[in-house]
Amino acid sequence: MRRGQQTGANSIKKNFASIYFMQLEQAQSIIAEAVQKKQLLCVVGNCFVEYWGRAASKLPKGKRMLLIKGDSSFAIHQNKNLRPTNYMMNAAISCELQGENLVLKATKRKPKESITVTFYSIEFAKAFEMEDSADIRLFGSETELSRELMQDLSFIEPGLKPAQSECPFRKGVVDILAEDVEGNLVVVEVKRRKADYKAVTQLERYMKQVEKIKGKRTRGILIAPDIQKNARELLEESGLEFAKFDFEIGNPKAKIKGIKKKQRDLKEFF
Amino acid sequence: MRRGQQTGANSIKKNFASIYFMQLEQAQSIIAEAVQKKQLLCVVGNCFVEYWGRAASKLPKGKRMLLIKGDSSFAIHQNKNLRPTNYMMNAAISCELQGENLVLKATKRKPKESITVTFYSIEFAKAFEMEDSADIRLFGSETELSRELMQDLSFIEPGLKPAQSECPFRKGVVDILAEDVEGNLVVVEVKRRKADYKAVTQLERYMKQVEKIKGKRTRGILIAPDIQKNARELLEESGLEFAKFDFEIGNPKAKIKGIKKKQRDLKEFF
DNA sequence: GCGATCAGCGGCACG
DNA sequence: CGTGCCGTTGATCGC
Numbered sequence: 001m002r003r004g005q006q007t008g009a010n011s012i013k014k015n016f017a018s019i020y021f022m023q024l025e026q027a028q029s030i031i032a033e034a035v036q037k038k039q040l041l042c043v044v045g046n047c048f049v050e051y052w053g054r055a056a057s058k059l060p061k062g063k064r065m066l067l068i069k070g071d072s073s074f075a076i077h078q079n080k081n082l083r084p085t086n087y088m089m090n091a092a093i094s095c096e097l098q099g100e101n102l103v104l105k106a107t108k109r110k111p112k113e114s115i116t117v118t119f120y121s122i123e124f125a126k127a128f129e130m131e132d133s134a135d136i137r138l139f140g141s142e143t144e145l146s147r148e149l150m151q152d153l154s155f156i157e158p159g160l161k162p163a164q165s166e167c168p169f170r171k172g173v174v175d176i177l178a179e180d181v182e183g184n185l186v187v188v189e190v191k192r193r194k195a196d197y198k199a200v201t202q203l204e205r206y207m208k209q210v211e212k213i214k215g216k217r218t219r220g221i222l223i224a225p226d227i228q229k230n231a232r233e234l235l236e237e238s239g240l241e242f243a244k245f246d247f248e249i250g251n252p253k254a255k256i257k258g259i260k261k262k263q264r265d266l267k268e269f270f
Numbered sequence: 271m272r273r274g275q276q277t278g279a280n281s282i283k284k285n286f287a288s289i290y291f292m293q294l295e296q297a298q299s300i301i302a303e304a305v306q307k308k309q310l311l312c313v314v315g316n317c318f319v320e321y322w323g324r325a326a327s328k329l330p331k332g333k334r335m336l337l338i339k340g341d342s343s344f345a346i347h348q349n350k351n352l353r354p355t356n357y358m359m360n361a362a363i364s365c366e367l368q369g370e371n372l373v374l375k376a377t378k379r380k381p382k383e384s385i386t387v388t389f390y391s392i393e394f395a396k397a398f399e400m401e402d403s404a405d406i407r408l409f410g411s412e413t414e415l416s417r418e419l420m421q422d423l424s425f426i427e428p429g430l431k432p433a434q435s436e437c438p439f440r441k442g443v444v445d446i447l448a449e450d451v452e453g454n455l456v457v458v459e460v461k462r463r464k465a466d467y468k469a470v471t472q473l474e475r476y477m478k479q480v481e482k483i484k485g486k487r488t489r490g491i492l493i494a495p496d497i498q499k500n501a502r503e504l505l506e507e508s509g510l511e512f513a514k515f516d517f518e519i520g521n522p523k524a525k526i527k528g529i530k531k532k533q534r535d536l537k538e539f540f
Numbered sequence: 541g542c543g544a545t546c547a548g549c550g551g552c553a554c555g
Numbered sequence: 556c557g558t559g560c561c562g563t564t565g566a567t568c569g570c
Contacts, residue, residue: 040314040347042335052519053519053548054547054548055409055547056410057548059405059407062402062404063400063401065310069348070350071349071350073350075352077310078339078402079309079341079398079400080339080343081343081565081566082345082354082565082566083353083547083566086406086548087352089352124396124398126394128314128333128393128394130333130335131332131333132333132334133332134332136329136356137329137330138325140326140563141562142561192563193324193563196543196544196545198471201475205471228543229543230544249324249325324562327563351550352550353551358563359565380541383563411547412545413546462547463547463548466558467559468560498557498558498559
């Protein structure tokens with residue numbers, strides 16, 4: 001790219017900047033080549049979008065950005081929202097001239113769906129070769145917090161000992177399975193953010209399963225930074241327990257700041 | 271843009287295409303102006319990304335595309351996945367030269383978080399004025415299906431009638447509240463896709479709430495195109511019912527193809 | 541602002 | 556493949 005060429009043109013002919021269009025034939029060849037080479041393709045133009053599949057949608061004429069990635073993900077972006085307006089993963093992509101328009105189609109079976117993007121004009125189209133072998137490293141996931149917690153469950157209550165973590169059951173995975181001082185089994189469910197009623201029903205379900213399989217009294221403790229009011233009610237109705245869990249995201253691993261356990265004895269419930 | 275300029279350069283100097291870089295100062299001014307004007311900004315370059323907030327992440331050096339939109343959404347895209355690797359909504363954005371690098375920062379409070387993108391080189395940076403007043407129109411959402419169903423509940427079972435014109439419960443909480451021929455209340459939960467155990471616990475919760483408030487026998491019917499095996503078991507254990515719900519996405523509204531109700535009498539349960 | 545819930549959820553891991 | 560479930564879930568609507 002020639003330095004300053006674009007901005008130069010824009011500053012001289014500000015009011016006409018938007019009339020510099022690309023021939024659709026040229027765009028078509030850029031697109032076809034990019035898709036074939038699995039490059040990152042960026043197309044900006046005036047278009048109309050239709051989707052048919054799991055649902056159906058129409059996006060009236062307007063200017064959008066089409067982003068096609070090397071893994072055949074296909075996304076129409078408007079100038080708002082993180083998420084694309086229309087999208088498809090693992091799309092089979094075609095691109096052809098139809099009269100005065102350039103029509104891109106993304107299709108997929110299983111589930112069967114299709115996106116049709118009809119470009120009336122294209123302002124910009126460019127492919128980028130994206131050498132990038134790196135992968136993101138994320139810290140502070142729920143699994144990581146569970147593992148951290150496993151190190152010392154006495155934060156939750158004295159004498160609580162870890163038995164297993166991430167133990168797969170017939171259905172779902174129990175975050176932590178532990179044993180309290182009285183020899184009861186304790187199912188611990190960890191949530192990285194404010195727990196809602198779904199977390200409670202999830203824990204209840206696991207707890208009952210474990211109780212059934214192991215055939216001995218089992219408690220359920222939900223650990224989260226906070227819990228929603230109605231979730232709290234549901235939890236207490238179900239005889240489950242909640243423990244507040246403050247943490248700070250650290251590097252290389254999360255740091256547990258402290259745990260305040262709500263005082264609620266098993267005997268209260270039974 | 272001059273027609274053919276880009277592809278021309280690429281075809282002549284294929285092997286050197288990637289060495290055409292932009293001065294960071296120039297990129298900086300493009301970026302600053304785009305952010306100020308709420309244009310759609312697209313930057314491609316070699317960078318390193320750090321995130322700190324609800325979690326923490328590091329993305330090692332590599333070539334990515336940064337997309338900043340008019341609503342201050344900020345997204346780093348790799349050449350894979352629909353979703354950005356790093357992102358932020360409603361970001362406060364800064365952009366400054368730091369030594370040999372151009373550093374973009376996106377920050378936010380509530381929750382407090384920040385993304386730092388350190389560009390070592392920038393291959394491309396361009397802002398697009400995105401005149402686009404149109405909004406997507408989507409058909410086939412759960413709400414729409416509920417409304418469709420409301421028209422004629424006899425599809426589910428003969429004599430089933432909407433209980434009240436206006437449900438006394440908060441909108442959206444109970445999909446449909448109806449009354450069967452025997453005068454029982456019926457809570458109907460509609461799912462647009464294969465129902466899982468969460469749909470069952472949700473229905474159970476609503477059903478019990480309604481039963482408690484109204485003080486009369488209440489049934490719960492889950493309506494979905496399909497249901498998972500263990501969700502089915504849970505549902506039957508809870509004395510709830512399932513009705514298959516085939517539909518076709520149509521325009522302007524979804525068409526219900528038919529409903530096959532599983533024969534399961536209330537008396538069976540009570 | 542928080543709460544609740546849907547989403548064409550996407551993405552990942554596991555069986 | 557389906558199944559389950561987390562996510563920096565995002566996005567929307569109601570309060």
